[in-house]
Amino acid sequence: MKRWLSVLRTPLGLTASVLSAGVLVLAVLAPILWTDDANAVDTGNILAGPSADHWAGTDNLGRDIFYRTLVATRLSVELALAATAVAVVVGLLLGTASFLLGRRIGRLVNAAVNIAVAFPGILLALFFAVIFGVGATGAVFAIGLAGAPAFGRLTQTLVASVGARDYVSAARVAGVGRVRLLFRHVLPNVSEPLVVNATIGAGGALLSFAGLSFLGLGVQQPHYDWGRLLYDGISSIYVNPYAALAPGAAVIVAGLAFNLFGESVAKALGVGVVGGVPALPPSPDALEVEERPAERHHDHDDVVLDVRDLTVTFPGPEGPIHPVRGISFAVRRGEAVGVVGESGSGKSLTALAVSRLVGDPGRVEASRLELLGADLRASDTRAQRHLLGTSLSMVFQDPMTSFNPTQRMGGQLAEVARHHQGLGRRAALARAVDRLRSVRITDPEHRAHQYPHEFSGGMRQRAMIGMGLMGTPALIVADEPTTALDVTVQQQVLDLLTSIRAAEDVALVLISHDVTVVGEVCDRVLVMYAGTIVEDLPAADLAASARHPYTRALLAAVPDMHTDLDAPLATVPGRPVDPADVPVGCAFAARCPLATDRCLAEQPPLETDAAGLRVACWHAGEPIDIAIQDREQVDAR
Amino acid sequence: MTHPMRELRFEDVTVRYGHTTAVDGVSLTVPAGHVVGLVGESGSGKSTLARAAVGLAPMHGGRILLDGEPVPTRGRNRPLQMVFQDPYSSLDPRMSIGESVAEAIPPGASRADRRAEVGRLLELVHLDPARAAARPSELSGGQRQRVALARALAGRPAVVIADEITSALDVSIQGAVLNLVRELQRELGLSMLFISHNLAVVRYVATHVAVMHHGRIVEEGPTAQVLAAPDHDYTRELLAAVPGTQHTKGSPR
Incomplete structure (x- = not known):
């Protein structure tokens, strides 16, 4: 409703x-108020022009055309709605036939609908008008049936997409019958676009009806709608143009009203949350991107990525939302850093922010964001795109959507080298083949000529990594690179990342929800919760020396291959924090067995200890039941 | 439970889509009161086998039997119930969770009985019965998956098929769902076909395991035995691929 x-x-x-609303109110009230005025015969004023008595003049019996136009609103709207109702009912029957009647009959109905859609609507309407005979009833069915195939086709598409969803399958498995399935699960979930299209269709029906009546195929004397008035007025257009213009204007206004109403509803529903989301105010430090050469590279020259106080902000209905809240970390040359956390922890947005891929309306702020010493906060210049294009490579979660399905793989890889390294066509393709070989794709010469759909998921993910290697990257950012892959393939991709890292001395930021994956590949692990880093520790120490209760x-x-089968698995009670509603104090406090009053009131800072490990917890390292249980399991192995 | 748990047996089941054979002559038994894990990579046919059992995929050969009787895949009586992978798409967004569960209760019960049954089922999966009026959008992924389990149990199934029910969930929630599966199995003596690509998860919930590869079962047996001494190369490959089993970098494991 909202x-x-x-x-x-x-x-x-x-x-x-x-x-x-105005048109509908007029349709109800006008005949009640003005029928007598509209039918009053003024024999002294036949075919008169506009005057103070008759604003739009009179017809051949001296009847007032303005009042007649107003009164005709009801019949015009009624007939248009009736025709729309016919179109909707027949369209729904046609569109849901394949769902109700099974595949074979459904296919026949669909073929018939597809053929009917190809005919122009007005031609169908004329055809039906001839069949049903001249008159209002015939015209209603003519226009209704002419509109039905298009509506049926839409219904059919929508029903097919909802019908394939799991909740419909689930109800089917529960033994729910087809008719009930249709009314309880399918139709409610497709109703919005259907209602919108019916509204737009009503506008179209109104226009078609005016057309049919104007041709003399619609409403007959003594009844009149706008089309009929137009038909009568056109014969005297040289005497009194307003006799035709008044009903013409009414048709346009009413038709536009319905059409625009439908369109704006479609727009409002289609966009999701519309209105109410204010744009972000201009960034206070957007202009503050100044060079500080003295401060730069003052220590470690081997830092590839340096991030300080990174914040990502999105506008929300109740003020800005901060899915990433001031995180700092650095990645050295050749180092592999894992970022783990639940969905919504901000780990993927961190990766996107580093690659400058956070688009509008999101905003990235940081006191430092440097790749190889170059400031990534600076405006988007050619030089910077070149740096990002050649020094940073990004691997996304879903290898199915990261390639253009209409282009050959070799060409897509070669494009990178042609664009950023200025290689010729042949040289770029040779490099692409070489890179495909380096990511262990067999027969790369042949494979380079294939399209993405001819590659398996694992091969596509390797090709994606190969694409990142077209330049000489200093950093690979991989966002859940194996989540969409099978376990056996996952292992190959992880092995590949590990070997590339060793061979080319590339730094790796690996983002994953799976702490075991990260522990296997990375040197260091950053644990994120609710947009902040809560712990930073060497991967080798994960099991032994994790101190934050969330990490533990x-x-x-x-579960792993050594989990005790007799004990229940440890669980994290509660649910992850909603970025729009981050509590004061420690964000994990509500789910934490160690939480005290201090945790609820004060957010613990990320403290660095003597060994360089970082943890943000007032009770870091204190024993927990779960931890004890876990340790016993480790000992038992 | 009116249906006592029964034995589910696939006999030489074949499913084809066009010219592709997704399931190729599979025979598999889920003994009464046991959880059988079915592992394999995507495209190996394990989900298709499950969908064939509940009548969502067409069978081209073989039989699926419950205690020797063919499984009905039409009408209200559905002794096989399935829990789907993605709890975000398996619940109708327009229906309250109570309605979703109630829909699966066999007809004939009075309105009050249904309400009581919904409450009992929600409690069984550790959800507050007072939340029956909540829409799926108000629930977390783990809570939704519990609702999906409750709905499957509402049909009073003889066997439950769980198709990758934890792979769409965060690890912190996955544990709770797995605990629930084990608890339900123990308390209700549930027979279950538990499909997963994660061997560590299957090891935790299943007493028997079957390995599927290219539409065929290549190995099956008691979980401990198969995992300790795999016979087939593909099983060994799967085992080697479980994260944390090889190239561990000096962790205490």
Whole structure:
């Protein structure tokens, strides 16, 4: 309901809604108020032009055209709605036939609908008008049936997509019948686009009806709708142009009102949360990107990526949301850093922010964000794109969507070298083949000529990594690179990343929800919770010396091949923090067995200890039952 | 439970899509009161086998039997129930969770009985019965998966099929769902076909395991035995691929 109301928040939506409501009110009231005026015969004023008595003049019996136009609103709207109703009912029957009647009959119905859609609507309407005979009833069915195939086709597409969803399958498995399935699960979930299209269809039906009546195929005397008035008025257009213009204007206003109303509803519902989301105020330090050469590279020259106080902000309905809240870390040359956390912890946004891929309306702020000493906060220049294009490579989660399906793999890889390294076509392709070989794709010459769909998921992910290696990257950022892959393939991709890192001395930032994956590949692990880093420790020490209760809970929650089969798995109670509603104090306190009053009141800072490990917890390292249990398991092995 | 748990037996089941054979003559038994793990990579046919059992995929050969009787895949009586992988798409967003669960209860019960049954089922999966009016969007992924389990149990199944029910969940939630599966199995004596690509998860919940590869079962047996001494090369490959079993970098494991 709230989403429907949001239609009124745009100027166009508001205008269209007011107009549509006006037309409907007029349709109800006009015949009650003005029927007598419209039928009054003024024999002294036949075919008169506009005057103070008759604003739009009179017809051949001296009847007032303005009142007749107003009164005709009801019949015009009624007939348009009736025709729309016919179109909707027949369209729904056609569109749901394949769902109800099974595949074989459904296929026949669909073929018939597809053929009918190909005919122009007005031609179908004329055809049906001839069949049903001249008159209002015939015209209603003519226009209704002419609109049905298009509506049926839409319904069919929507029903097919919802019908394939798991909740429909689940209800089917529970033994729910087809008719009940349709009414309880399918139709409610496709109703919004259907209602929108029916509204737009009503506008179209109104216009078609005016057309049919104007041709003399619709409403007959003594009844009249706008089309009929237009037909009568056109014969005297040289005597009194307003006799045709008044009903013409009415058709346009009403048609536009319905169409625009439908369109604005479609827009409001399609966009999701509309209106109410204010844009972010301009960034206070957007202009503060100044060079500080003295401060730069003052220590460690081998730092590839240096991030300080990174914050990512998105506008929300109740003020800005900060999914990443001031994190700092550095990655050295050849180092592998893992970032783990639950969904919503901000780990993926961190990766996107580093690669400058956070788009509008999101905003990235940091007191330092440097790749190989170059400031990534600076504006988007050619030089910077070149640096990102050649020094940083990104591997995404879903290898199915990271390639253009219409281009050959070799060409897509070669494009990188042609764009950033200025290689010729042949040289770039040779490099692409070489890179495919380096990511262990067999027969790379042949494979380079294939399209993405001819590659398996694992091969595509390796090709994605190969694409990142077209330049000479200093850093590979891999965001859940193996989550969409099978276990056996996952292992190959992880091995590949490890060997590339060793061979080319590339730093790696590996983002994963799976702490075991990260522990296997990385030197160092950053644990993120609610947009902050809560612990930073060597991967080798994960099991032995994790101090933050969240890290320990994560480790204990994952079953491995040594988990005690008689004890229940450790769990993290509660649910992850909503970035729009981060509590004061420690964000993990609500789920933490060690939480005290201090945790609820004060956010613990990320403290660095003598060994360089960082942890943000007031009770770091204190024993927990779960931890004890976990340790016993480790000892027992 | 009106259906006592029964034995589910696949006999030489074949499923084809066009010219592709997704399941190729599979025979497999889920003994009454046991959890059988079915592992294999995506495309190996394990989900198709499950969908064939509940009538969502067409069978081209073989039989699926419950205690020797063919499994009904039409009508209200559905002794096989399935829990789907993605709890974000397996619950109707327009229905309250109570309605979703109630829908699967066999017809004939009075309104009050249904409500009581929904409450009992929600409690069984550790959800507050007072939340029956909540929409799926108000629930976390783990809570949704519990609702999906409750819905499967509402049909009073003889066997439950769980298709990758933890792979869409965060690790912190996965543990709770696995604990629940084990608890339900123990308390209700549930027979279950538990499909997963994660051997560590299967090891934790299943007493028997079957390994599927290219539409065929290549190895099956008691979980401990298969994992300790795998016979087939593919099983060995799967075992080697479990994270944390090889190239561990000096961790105490």
